[in-house]
Amino acid sequence: MQPQYQPSAIEQAARSFWTASKSFLASEMPARPDQPKYYCLSMFPYPSGKLHMGHVRNYTIGDVLTRYHRMRGYNVMQPMGWDAFGLPAENAAMQNQVPPAKWTYDNIAYMKGQLESLGLAIDWSRELATCKPDYYRWNQWLFLRMLESGIAYKKTQVVNWDPVDQTVLANEQVIDGRGWRTGAVIEKREIPGYYLAITKYAEQLLSALDRLPGWPERVRTMQANWIGKSRGVRFSFPYDLDREAGQLWVYTTRADTLMGVTFCAVAAEHPLAARAARDNPELAAFIDECRHGSVMEADMATMEKKGMPTGLFVTHPLTGVPIQVWVGNYVLMSYGDGAVMGVPAHDERDFAFAKKYGIAIAQVITVPGERFSPEAWQAWYADKTQGVCINSGRFDGLGHAQAVDAIAADLAAAGLGDKQVQWRLRDWGVSRQRYWGCPIPIIHCPACGDVPVPDDQLPVVLPEDCVPDGSGNPLAKRADFVDCACPRCGAPARRETDTMDTFVDSSWYYARFACPGNDTAMVDERVGYWMPVDQYIGGIEHAILHLLYSRFWTRVMRDLGLVTYDEPFANLLTQGMVLNHIFTRRTDKGGIQYFAPDEVKLELDASGKVTGASAVADGQPVSYDGVGTMSKSKRNGVDPQSLIQTYGADTARFYMMFASPPEQTLEWNDSSVEGAYRFLRRVWAFAHVWHDQVVALNSREPNGQPETPGSPLTGRQKTARREIHTHLKQANYDFGKFQFNTVASACMKILKVLESPGVEMADVGPVGGAGPDADQRLNFEHTAVSASRDWLVREGLSILIRLLAPITPHIAHALWRELKYGDDVLDALWPEPIDIALEQDEIELMLQVNGKLRGSLRVPAAADKAQIELIARASETVHKAIGDAP
């Protein structure tokens, strides 16, 4: 055994061993029939070039769980793949004149090497890349099924247009009016495209959230908010304009205030607004302003309410009073019918609007004991469950719920409306005007219109040699792709050049992992064995987009009879981000200069407190700007590759697990990485020192885990053993809670116990001076004390190595073999604390008198309450505490 810990050598050897023994090949036919399956999945990466720390954290968490469950006896599967379509490939292509396909495949090859160097227990035989035809053909196939069932449909609609990426974005991909990827201000454009009717599943997607106890509360809440169910009344104001009769439909959650309507407001894009603008240039100009200006403002919520009267009047559905219609910039065309009733007395926005334009304010709700004033209505009328109707004719005196019921009933009787549920969720627009994506399998025929590509012509293969130049979709210029024959009439036709949103690709990859190699079906019976995913791990940033789409896609597959489960991910762990310190300096020109943490020297006071910072280069002060996500622009990134090269994968993994619980953010600290390395070195050194004794014992009793040592343990050894088993018990508890930071600390504590001098000394009272150093341990005589000591060390090390195995698999693998515990720690039984070891003769009790801590007391573990009280009363501290009391 090497005396020095050499991570690169032992890590390479361990990985060669795993590869040679096909250790991580998963099978639907487990070795033992009673083995439960455990499908552990980390969100697959986009092959952007190289791994970042977020990936390392994500995949380490997944790997720890995979290896832990394997040693616990589960039939585990941990696959990996590549979310390989996407815009960065096109951008890189434009910069380097390289086809996106080549760029992507090169990145995959490099990043796969990086993942392998982390020592992940991945079944690479299931690897997939979404940009390969054998994967995306099933996107196309399912899309065609959705067209048949009406889930997929084509429409022309105002869409979110990202001017930088030159493509449409789904609502989910627009954040604060900007593109989720580019940050560019989104424009509105009317473009035809394909949509998936996710709204048909809105009710299911919402109600099933309650049946996902393994998901974080936060994610479920975010999805519920996004789906946005609201109950109210949809009704119409009839109108008759120049003998052109019609109805202005609106939606309200506050039908009880219907009698307080003093105006109506419609969105700029509303047909009624367009009609009024026909002979009103001023209004037309205003509508134009709204259309172009509104989304430009990132802070729409605080934008001033603006409007203009249309001069058109509609009729109040119950009173028949004429109501003026306005165009309002605060009315959204995309929600409800793009029109609202205006009740200034009981709605904040309507109030602001009415006040600005001098529209009447009519109170129709009163709260007993409060005096109404339009300015102060919010203060006393915040809760709609209080208050009753007034000035509302026959509805006077009704509370909120009864008034809504009564008014809805009257509207229904008049044939003008009824109660309705309204959703915030919109259908999912999947057309993208981009090259590097899955082709939409449609052919446009001049005679037959839009014709689906027949199944036997799938996949529609994307040419991989295009180099985009930034001027639109290069597919449109590829005659060999575009020109085709209409499948229906055979006439020359054009192939659709839009590709699918890449979120389609990631909506079902987890199911495909269960069925590698099937080229005749999207999925097969093997999904029945592996799915749903038992543990999914990924970033919180996917809480809405990817996770909601996947839940929707799963339901579509279920309704087509492809799968039988409702939810794809039984348990979800959202790992925290990896942060690092940010150092800056203001430049002369007023800009900000960033300094990498290793370019900064911290100034400390005598207690170790940071008092200032300066740049290493020039000694001038820099300011500390707290922590933030690692990024190139802030110069605070740490490259996983150099970390692994310096310390090895085990140190990187151990540090990641130790620094913070998985769900919390992790603040980078170079010194703590050193600490992790130091610990693993100490583990190795300790194993080296005891190598011969442990090997001797293991060779004598190859299968032996005897629960009693050959010669009895000394008192100190007994205590040490109890401590080890107590830490083990704690570690097992924490593993169950996914609290890996305290598991790591339990490992450190166990090593500390094993290293403590008392373990190898006879009971001769307190040991004077420092304990014997490592070299002396080797020369220790083989007395009875040393025999029981060897036994204790062997047991302690076997526990420690197995606890470490999921976190630092390479060193655990090497030590397990070096010390002859067995051939493969992967096959070792998970360690369990032994009751006898946990027993104590004496226990320490804390003495509290009147709630104040007054000392401690050692009593026999078997003592009963009366005995303890007797001992306590006899103790001096108690006497003193009682005696001092008045």
Place this chain on the structure above:
RNA sequence: GCCGGGAUGGCGGAAUCGGUAGACGCACCGGACUCAAAAUCCGGCGGUGAAAGCUGUGGGGGUUCGAGUCCCCCUCCCGGCACCA
């Protein structure tokens, strides 16, 4: 505004059922080894105090023999949603 999560030493973080607050690590301080330094090892490390003790988990109340933990009120921080009618 609404929803969710937080606040514990110089720092990252422990504390499972209401029962020794600060485990473990980092940083720092002292010592050993060394010509010296690094590495390593030993010891110390919330505040205050010579000590006994007192005090201390964002702030204020409460329940309890006993509260970081339970209840009420407040402040601040992080994340999500938001002219959603």
